[in-house]
Amino acid sequence: DAGVTQSPTHLIKTRGQQVTLRCSPKSGHDTVSWYQQALGQGPQFIFQYYEEEERQRGNFPDRFSGHQFPNYSSELNVNALLLGDSALYLCASSLNLVYEQYFGPGTRLTVT
């Protein structure tokens, strides 16, 4: 049983560009959450998707947007990249009414 997978593993982008990160949830999970983790800090919640809708959102600007597909996979899009967007982006999946979240290995984004 595959766990949460994320792609790509690493990514280098230039300021002002746009990026799309992808996440496939653990088999049987229907809820996907995205987090941003700066070096040396705990993960910061970006947003959560369930039934293809954004259900909760953290304190992130509208440059951060997402999507969930009918197969429960999800994308995180970041527009107009800033240097401060450099971080590890984590995807976590969970099953409705079950609280434990399963995290993927993350995508390391570097903005130059």
Place this chain on the structure above:
Amino acid sequence: DAKTTQPNSMESNEEEPVHLPCNHSTISGTDYIHWYRQLPSQGPEYVIHGLTSNVNNRMASLAIAEDRKSSTLILHRATLRDAAVYYCILRDRRTSYDKVIFGPGTSLSVIP
């Protein structure tokens, strides 16, 4: 969101028990106490959670104070593989789709 406070870092000798404390004085009656840990270069992984009673699983034990204002994660025999950042998190059981708020966590070092 109810907050938690943890020591920034702790050290333990290999094969000795480790007690990781967490204070959550503003916890509400509907908050579950969750623990996650993040090994180097990996996404966080679920460790354990509880509401009022002490809990045990194959990874650890969770001791919850009677007033629920603090809790302690207990690793019975620390191994080198337990060196990680440990996060104590509160999650409201009234909703399935809540955001998970991570603090800076406790960085545990295990000395051989």
